[in-house]
Amino acid sequence: VRADVGADRADAERAVTGTNGAADAARRIYALVRRRGTAAPSRLAIATLVLITVLVTGVALFRVARRHEIVRLGYELSRATARLREVEEEHRRLELERATLSSPDRIRALATSLGMVAAPPDRIRRHEVAPELARSTPP
Amino acid sequence: VTPGIPRAARRRAWGAAGVALVGLAGLAWNAWGLQVDDTARFRAQAARQHALTVEVAAPRGAIVDREGRPLAVTADADSVWANPREIVDVVATAEKLAAIVDVDASVIEARLASDRQFAWIARRVSPEVAAAVTAAGLPGVELTREPRRWYPAQSSAGPVIGTSDIDGNGVDGLELAMDDVLAGTRARMPALRDARGRTLYNEGVVPAVPGATVELAIDRTIQSIADRALGDAIAANKAEAGIAIVLDVATGDVLAMASWPTFDPNNPGPHGGARIRGVTDAYEIGSVMKLFTVAAAVDAGVVRADDWWDVEHGSWEFAGKQIRDTHHDWTLTTTGIIKRSSNVGAVKIALELGRERLHDGMRAFGFGTPTGIELPGEQRGVIRDGRRWRDIELATISYGYGMSVTPLQLVAAVAALGNDGVYIAPRIVSRITDAAGDALPLAARPAPRRVVKSTTAATVRAMMATVFDGAGTKQAGTASSVEIPGFRCGGKTGTARKLDPATRQYTHDHYMASFVGLAPIDRPRLAIVVVIDDPRGDEYYGGKVAGPAFATIAGESLRYLGVPGDAPPP
Numbered sequence: 169v170r171a172d173v174g175a176d177r178a179d180a181e182r183a184v185t186g187t188n189g190a191a192d193a194a195r196r197i198y199a200l201v202r203r204r205g206t207a208a209p210s211r212l213a214i215a216t217l218v219l220i221t222v223l224v225t226g227v228a229l230f231r232v233a234r235r236h237e238i239v240r241l242g243y244e245l246s247r248a249t250a251r252l253r254e255v256e257e258e259h260r261r262l263e264l265e266r267a268t269l270s271s272p273d274r275i276r277a278l279a280t281s282l283g284m285v286a287a288p289p290d291r292i293r294r295h296e297v298a299p300e301l302a303r304s305t306p307p
Numbered sequence: 308v309t310p311g312i313p314r315a316a317r318r319r320a321w322g323a324a325g326v327a328l329v330g331l332a333g334l335a336w337n338a339w340g341l342q343v344d345d346t347a348r349f350r351a352q353a354a355r356q357h358a359l360t361v362e363v364a365a366p367r368g369a370i371v372d373r374e375g376r377p378l379a380v381t382a383d384a385d386s387v388w389a390n391p392r393e394i395v396d397v398v399a400t401a402e403k404l405a406a407i408v409d410v411d412a413s414v415i416e417a418r419l420a421s422d423r424q425f426a427w428i429a430r431r432v433s434p435e436v437a438a439a440v441t442a443a444g445l446p447g448v449e450l451t452r453e454p455r456r457w458y459p460a461q462s463s464a465g466p467v468i469g470t471s472d473i474d475g476n477g478v479d480g481l482e483l484a485m486d487d488v489l490a491g492t493r494a495r496m497p498a499l500r501d502a503r504g505r506t507l508y509n510e511g512v513v514p515a516v517p518g519a520t521v522e523l524a525i526d527r528t529i530q531s532i533a534d535r536a537l538g539d540a541i542a543a544n545k546a547e548a549g550i551a552i553v554l555d556v557a558t559g560d561v562l563a564m565a566s567w568p569t570f571d572p573n574n575p576g577p578h579g580g581a582r583i584r585g586v587t588d589a590y591e592i593g594s595v596m597k598l599f600t601v602a603a604a605v606d607a608g609v610v611r612a613d614d615w616w617d618v619e620h621g622s623w624e625f626a627g628k629q630i631r632d633t634h635h636d637w638t639l640t641t642t643g644i645i646k647r648s649s650n651v652g653a654v655k656i657a658l659e660l661g662r663e664r665l666h667d668g669m670r671a672f673g674f675g676t677p678t679g680i681e682l683p684g685e686q687r688g689v690i691r692d693g694r695r696w697r698d699i700e701l702a703t704i705s706y707g708y709g710m711s712v713t714p715l716q717l718v719a720a721v722a723a724l725g726n727d728g729v730y731i732a733p734r735i736v737s738r739i740t741d742a743a744g745d746a747l748p749l750a751a752r753p754a755p756r757r758v759v760k761s762t763t764a765a766t767v768r769a770m771m772a773t774v775f776d777g778a779g780t781k782q783a784g785t786a787s788s789v790e791i792p793g794f795r796c797g798g799k800t801g802t803a804r805k806l807d808p809a810t811r812q813y814t815h816d817h818y819m820a821s822f823v824g825l826a827p828i829d830r831p832r833l834a835i836v837v838v839i840d841d842p843r844g845d846e847y848y849g850g851k852v853a854g855p856a857f858a859t860i861a862g863e864s865l866r867y868l869g870v871p872g873d874a875p876p877p
Binding site for chain 1: 366376377380381382383457459460461463498499505506507508509511512527528531532535792793863866871872873
């Protein structure tokens with residue numbers, strides 16, 4: 169058995185020093201987890217394996233969580249895009265309504281129906297505004 | 308061998324392990340088939356089921372007036388469609404729909420008789436029609452939203468604004484001329500569809516690029532004034548067609564361009580002769596051209612405003628033809644020739660000036676050359692090379708026959724007189740802005756150019772003012788009946804016989820009545836032209852037919868612009 173172990177370690181060392189192939193890599197790991205002279209793995213090796221497992225699981229969970237977040241944001245984007253389209257459409261509709269309601273022909277018809285007439289020139293007085301007042305007057 | 312485990316149990320364990328192994332091997336085999344062997348096929352199938360490309364239509368850009376007020380905008384409208392397979396009673400449904408959407412019942416019935424799952428009933432209907440369809444509650448009849456072009460100014464400037472087709476492509480007017488910038492860029496983006504049919508933008512959103520906004524030089528209110536004044540003139544004189552254009556003298560901005568007949572772009576279809584007559588039609592315009600004959604002569608130093616002319620009692624034979632005036636004056640000053648619109652006087656001035664200088668003067672004012680305005684179908688008008696004019700052509704061109712001009716060319720030339728002799732090419736598009744509000748480049752515009760001296764322009768303007776003078780006297784100007792309360796304006800009347808295309812002879816009962824002027828005359832702000840084609844009422848003279856429309860447009864527009872009027876007499 170000791171001779172076998174020695175041979176295994178030699179194989180593992182060969183793997184470390186750069187021999188190629190999957191078998192070499194497996195032997196290297198095996199050499200690390202085998203306690204010298206025994207068939208049982210060392211505590212360090214178990215801890216390493218647990219750590220690796222936890223890390224791999226953590227990365228996997230993180231990826232899944234990220235993927236879920238992407239999907240959730242995708243739906244949210246879809247809803248927001250639809251809402252944006254609705255709001256833009258509403259804005260266009262209101263602009264159109266404003267333009268229709270404020271059309272000169274409509275205003276003229278309303279004014280006429282209310283008995284309004286254009287002021288004749290002799291009823292119009294113009295007052296000059298001092299430049300400093302004109303500047304301070306809001307538009 | 309582990310001690311203590313009965314042989315039978317061991318066999319069962321091995322058996323179970325074997326079964327599990329076979330099952331797992333089967334699963335592995337199937338997995339291999341799904342994941343490796345048929346991967347391309349299944350990937351394609353999944354892509355067909357889940358992957359989709361979403362197309363987002365780009366809204367067509369708006370056309371707005373100089374104050375940003377919409378003249379053409381795109382907004383969604385309801386369209387009515389049906390699923391014929393869900394229709395219970397085809398005949399009754401067709402009759403009910405026909406009453407609502409104004410489509411023949413037999414047409415709707417034919418569409419509903421199909422075995423398809425979709426049929427259009429009426430597209431882009433009004434909100435009232437959509438509400439009526441909803442209220443009817445017909446099984447298998449639904450509403451959907453589609454973008455539609457709306458024109459809130461309706462028929463005002465209809466031919467100028469133009470129309471776009473059902474796919475949003477410009478068909479005529481500015482909708483056609485500016486189609487490249489009005490059309491936006493559609494967005495195409497990959498997305499996923501889940502089992503419930505919801506769309507998932509897993510790779511983000513690519514926004515559509517809306518079309519640019521085209522801001523016109525037109526002022527909606529002045530356009531409305533011009534439309535109404537022109538419509539009234541057409542109705543009062545039972546005329547066939549007409550044009551009214553208002554130009555800002557200082558900038559060349561087209562503030563209004565009214566045409567009659569007009570049309571409402573909200574109801575596209577046959578336009579019945581409606582077109583942008585201000586640029587597409589060139590006319591032998593008559594006496595208004597005397598302004599430019601006199602301007603060229605004054606600028607050349609050939610004549611002065613107070614020179615006296617023998618106008619032959621209104622009838623003079625020249626080059627074998629009889630030149631006639633409406634009035635029978637013996638003598639007139641140069642100013643009087645404009646005021647009384649003497650053809651004989653204009654011919655004598657043209658003879659003093661000579662062919663080439665008259666031709667060059669006319670060309671300098673822009674006649675015979677397109678203005679370059681951003682409207683489709685602009686004509687250049689016709690003015691032959693002056694060196695080839697016969698004597699009679701020199702004579703008739705001096706008072707506006709033997710050459711043709713568009714109303715836009717005419718009003719731009721008059722604006723040059725109002726702008727101290729500097730010609731500015733008219734424009735109707737003043738700004739183009741993209742969706743981000745950044746200005747896009749405009750079409751190149753000719754640089755302003757001096758066509759006559761400043762003093763010449765002032766002299767001709769003074770002549771134009773006299774056209775309104777002398778109401779009720781023997782020396783009344785040709786527009787003495789035209790009154791513009793509160794403002795002093797200048798102008799020139801024109802009354803031209805129309806050429807009969809069949810006989811190639813000038814008719815005696817079909818006329819073009821025109822009026823072109825500056826308002827106010829002392830510090831011109833607006834250049835206005837009104838042309839009435841074939842008035843069939845009691846009057847046909849330019850001063851009587853087109854003059855009142857000029858007065859309405861000038862008075863109301865100046866007041867709207869806040870131009871101070873003349874103080875009323877004490």
